[in-house]
Amino acid sequence: MDPTVFPLEGGCDCRRVRYRMSSAPLFVHCCHCRWCQRESGASFALNAMIESDRLASLGEAPEIVDTPSASGQGQQIARCAHCRIAVWSHYAGSGPLVSFVRVGTLDQPDQLPPDIHIFTASKQPWVQLPPEAVAMPEYYDARQHWSPESLARGALLRANRPPAPAG
Numbered sequence: 001m002d003p004t005v006f007p008l009e010g011g012c013d014c015r016r017v018r019y020r021m022s023s024a025p026l027f028v029h030c031c032h033c034r035w036c037q038r039e040s041g042a043s044f045a046l047n048a049m050i051e052s053d054r055l056a057s058l059g060e061a062p063e064i065v066d067t068p069s070a071s072g073q074g075q076q077i078a079r080c081a082h083c084r085i086a087v088w089s090h091y092a093g094s095g096p097l098v099s100f101v102r103v104g105t106l107d108q109p110d111q112l113p114p115d116i117h118i119f120t121a122s123k124q125p126w127v128q129l130p131p132e133a134v135a136m137p138e139y140y141d142a143r144q145h146w147s148p149e150s151l152a153r154g155a156l157l158r159a160n161r162p163p164a165p166a167g
Helices: 034-040 148-160
Strands: 008-011 018-021 027-031 045-051 055-057 063-067 075-079 086-091 098-102 116-118
Touching (some): 034 045
Parallel strands (some): 027 116
Antiparallel strands (some): 018 055, 027 045, 045 098, 086 098
């Protein structure tokens, strides 16, 4: 990933929801789980994890839709209220502090290839990964795969995460 390409912009099909990523993401996942396959209608989902304060709205605010997830904790999907395109998600683990930007909604999606392929145990058998691709049958340990800069940014996020509700 070339840091000189940032900021990157993207948005929905009707261009009412527009956003700007001000920096490189923490990490880019290509998820091959069956849940992502069903949700995207494709053979995988390609998401760039970035701190939400590094994601600026340039147009209309997206509609936040509560959606079930494989974890059972749900996710919030940011969709254009008009064309219904999903532009990013917030997962329960990090909540609204981290946005999982749908790479395909970027104006230049080729700038963010996957750093890792996850849940490859359930990938479609006809999907062929390049021999040099980092691929995990399930999930992974960020300490083993993220860059030192991303690990430091992740530590800041954890330090600023509000406590979980009691109960």
